[in-house]
Amino acid sequence: MTPTESIELDERIKSRPSYKPLTLLSGKQWQIFIAQNEDQQGLKQMHDECVSIADPDNTVLWVVVGDDQAESFKLLEDAPVAAAVYVAGDEPFLWDCRNTLLGMDFAPDQIQLMAPSSHRRRLFCTHCYTLMEDVTHSPHTCSGCGEQLLVRDHFSRLYGAYVGVSINAEDRSETFEPEEMQ
Amino acid sequence: MTANTPSHHLMVRVSDMKLVAPTIKEFTLVAVDGALSPFSPGSHVVVTMSGTDANGKAKKWKNAYSLLSDPSNTEAYKIAVRLQEVSRGGSEFMHSQVQIGDVLEITPPANLFAPLWRAKKHLLIAGGVGITPFMSYLPEMQRQGANFELHYCYRGKQTGAYADQLQQQLGDACVRYDADAGNRCDLTALLKQQPRGTHIYICGPELLIEGVRQNAAQIGYPASLIHFEEFAAPQPGEPFSVTLKRSGQTIDIGAEESLLEALEAADLEIPNMCRGGVCGQCQTKVLEGDVEHRDNYLGAAEKADCIMPCVSRAKSKTLVLDL
Numbered sequence: 001m002t003p004t005e006s007i008e009l010d011e012r013i014k015s016r017p018s019y020k021p022l023t024l025l026s027g028k029q030w031q032i033f034i035a036q037n038e039d040q041q042g043l044k045q046m047h048d049e050c051v052s053i054a055d056p057d058n059t060v061l062w063v064v065v066g067d068d069q070a071e072s073f074k075l076l077e078d079a080p081v082a083a084a085v086y087v088a089g090d091e092p093f094l095w096d097c098r099n100t101l102l103g104m105d106f107a108p109d110q111i112q113l114m115a116p117s118s119h120r121r122r123l124f125c126t127h128c129y130t131l132m133e134d135v136t137h138s139p140h141t142c143s144g145c146g147e148q149l150l151v152r153d154h155f156s157r158l159y160g161a162y163v164g165v166s167i168n169a170e171d172r173s174e175t176f177e178p179e180e181m182q
Numbered sequence: 183m184t185a186n187t188p189s190h191h192l193m194v195r196v197s198d199m200k201l202v203a204p205t206i207k208e209f210t211l212v213a214v215d216g217a218l219s220p221f222s223p224g225s226h227v228v229v230t231m232s233g234t235d236a237n238g239k240a241k242k243w244k245n246a247y248s249l250l251s252d253p254s255n256t257e258a259y260k261i262a263v264r265l266q267e268v269s270r271g272g273s274e275f276m277h278s279q280v281q282i283g284d285v286l287e288i289t290p291p292a293n294l295f296a297p298l299w300r301a302k303k304h305l306l307i308a309g310g311v312g313i314t315p316f317m318s319y320l321p322e323m324q325r326q327g328a329n330f331e332l333h334y335c336y337r338g339k340q341t342g343a344y345a346d347q348l349q350q351q352l353g354d355a356c357v358r359y360d361a362d363a364g365n366r367c368d369l370t371a372l373l374k375q376q377p378r379g380t381h382i383y384i385c386g387p388e389l390l391i392e393g394v395r396q397n398a399a400q401i402g403y404p405a406s407l408i409h410f411e412e413f414a415a416p417q418p419g420e421p422f423s424v425t426l427k428r429s430g431q432t433i434d435i436g437a438e439e440s441l442l443e444a445l446e447a448a449d450l451e452i453p454n455m456c457r458g459g460v461c462g463q464c465q466t467k468v469l470e471g472d473v474e475h476r477d478n479y480l481g482a483a484e485k486a487d488c489i490m491p492c493v494s495r496a497k498s499k500t501l502v503l504d505l
Contacts, residue, residue, distance in 0.1 A: 081380055105378035
């Protein structure tokens with residue numbers, strides 16, 4: 001049986017995640033809310049609602065992941081198998097969290113990712129393997145090899161990054177005006 | 183996996199037979215010629231039984247049984263058959279007709295219930311004769327040093343095969359619950375104490391499977407960690423008939439037989455593996471008529487124009503099939 005994935009894929013680019021509204025699941029032993037920073041208002045609202053309806057013997061955790069990610073995740077080490085996890089932040093953060101959680105033996109179907117809080121992308125250069133943060137425009141100049149990278153919607157869950165490929169490999173004299181991505 | 187078509191059948195001889203619980207008989211099967219292949223833990227075979235029905239008419243039954251011998255043993259396969267209180271004929275045949283030395287036809291092993299070896303821990307929950315697939319898990323799990331626990335629920339007056347032997351071999355990794363002695367498994371407590379990464383495997387009656395799934399859903403145990411196998415025998419229903427579009431043939435299906443059995447009796451070869459509405463092999467297109475779906479395989483969209491003939495029947499008097 002395949003694990004049920006909470007993330008649906010965009011039909012045009014099969015790997016690009018599309019995010020559904022989070023569903024507050026009641027009856028879980030632990031409810032874990034993981035925010036990238038204090039700005040995650042939507043998640044905070046959900047957390048407050050959860051606190052107001054939770055059974056007294058349920059644990060509801062609000063975790064703001066600071067600079068020391070490892071320290072933040074230590075709080076989850078004792079979480080039981082019956083737990084629901086909700087994550088909010090920018091896209092690379094969401095997938096980094098998800099990978100950390102999977103590494104801690106949480107199951108894919110107990111992790112819900114909120115729609116990313118910004119359009120900033122992590123970019124992976126297919127030519128020199130450099131990872132770049134906070135990319136907003138395409139093409140983007142690779143900080144590793146200097147290639148003009150077309151930022152594709154092709155997404156790697158492992159790296160939480162989009163794939164960038166040379167936009168002028170055929171004709172090096174071609175130049176493109178960077179456009180802001182959605 | 184190999185579909186159950188006649189060209190893939192194996193002939194085996196019953197070399198030994200013994201009661202392993204008041205209602206469960208174990209059969210040891212050896213190859214008539216050649217060797218048996220090793221199989222993967224959780225595999226089953228479909229046994230063809232040729233006998234006569236209540237009216238003395240020749241009839242074939244085909245039932246799926248889990249292999250319970252060590253998967254690395256190619257000398258012999260073992261299966262165990264519970265005598266069903268309301269037998270459709272198959273378990274009755276195995277219990278009263280089959281003798282040592284008899285030759286039976288089986289399919290090569292197929293697996294719809296393999297353990298996920300990457301799991302951190304395996305929690306096996308067996309109910310009654312549902313112990314059988316786990317009998318093939320255990321030797322391999324012990325060889326691999328896997329972390330596992332077996333929770334075995336049964337009624338000592340009817341089932342409970344291998345319980346003593348398992349207790350001896352597994353020690354604390356085996357917990358027994360004999361309902362006839364008043365011992366029952368507290369499923370909620372059991373599920374709650376599992377560490378993350380624990381995959382649950384359930385084999386037994388529908389009631390047990392549903393019990394675990396409901397408890398799991400209630401406490402929020404992730405569904406992706408729960409695996410189950412239920413070989414539900416096809417349930418009887420109203421008689422109906424089907425017309426086959428390609429040959430124009432009309433076939434009557436009696437109250438006690440399944441559509442798949444009726445098609446096979448008319449010499450049609452329908453691929454099949456589990457004969458219990460889960461594997462999807464026998465999916466057949468329906469051109470006309472209403473289906474009473476009883477399977478656990480078809481999605482909502484497919485139900486509009488398909489049937490699983492191993493368990494499902496017609497709601498209308500007739501169906502037209504694309505066969």
